Amino acid sequence: MLDTPLWKTRSSNPPPAAGPRQPTAWLSAAGSGPRQLHLEGQLALGWMGRLAAGLAARRVSVVSARARQSAPRQWEAVFEIEPLDPGLDLDGLDYLGLVALAPARPPAAVPRLRAYRLTLEGDALRVELQAPDQLGFLDGILRAFARCGLFPCEMSVETRGGEALDAFALRGIGGGTPPRAIRDALEARLARLAR
Numbered sequence: 001m002l003d004t005p006l007w008k009t010r011s012s013n014p015p016p017a018a019g020p021r022q023p024t025a026w027l028s029a030a031g032s033g034p035r036q037l038h039l040e041g042q043l044a045l046g047w048m049g050r051l052a053a054g055l056a057a058r059r060v061s062v063v064s065a066r067a068r069q070s071a072p073r074q075w076e077a078v079f080e081i082e083p084l085d086p087g088l089d090l091d092g093l094d095y096l097g098l099v100a101l102a103p104a105r106p107p108a109a110v111p112r113l114r115a116y117r118l119t120l121e122g123d124a125l126r127v128e129l130q131a132p133d134q135l136g137f138l139d140g141i142l143r144a145f146a147r148c149g150l151f152p153c154e155m156s157v158e159t160r161g162g163e164a165l166d167a168f169a170l171r172g173i174g175g176g177t178p179p180r181a182i183r184d185a186l187e188a189r190l191a192r193l194a195r
Contacts, residue, residue, distance in 0.1 A: 054098035
């Protein structure tokens with residue numbers, strides 16, 4: 001799924017050779033377009049959903065994202081983000097606070113899908129989605145996965161021409177291969193979102 005990682009590690013602060021890394025977050029420029037939010041280190045289960053919800057609540061659009069789990073709870077990710085309100089200071093947001101465990105969030109918008117595909121690849125369920133770009137789409141779809149007990153171990157998110165083109169590798173809550181009943185439940189949920 002992620003043939004060429006988009007994230008960069010800071011050469012001035014290389015990660016330790018072994019053991020869990022504390023989470024870090026920083027912003028970098030991506031030319032004149034969206035800013036890049038870099039996250040790496042030990043992140044708790046469900047962190048992507050909390051980040052997506054927090055960004056949507058602040059009207060920050062996720063233009064694209066790449067994330068992968070390198071070991072249990074160890075992540076490397078980069079999100080291209082863009083504020084929908086020109087006055088919002090992206091440098092002033094607490095990104096690590098957004099990914100931390102938080103109280104219950106308000107309901108996410110129900111995502112609308114144009115198409116989806118599920119395939120079992122190795123020990124992960126690969127889900128490919130096409131949908132109209134919607135603020136809060138990533139939050140809504142991550143919640144749909146979580147309701148089925150599925151969580152990404154890798155993802156690729158892209159918005160092109162008003163279309164969200166996303167791919168996820170999902171595993172069960174313990175990191176195992178999703179059983180057939182869970183895969184069927186997710187397929188039924190996605191079918192409802194595609195109507």
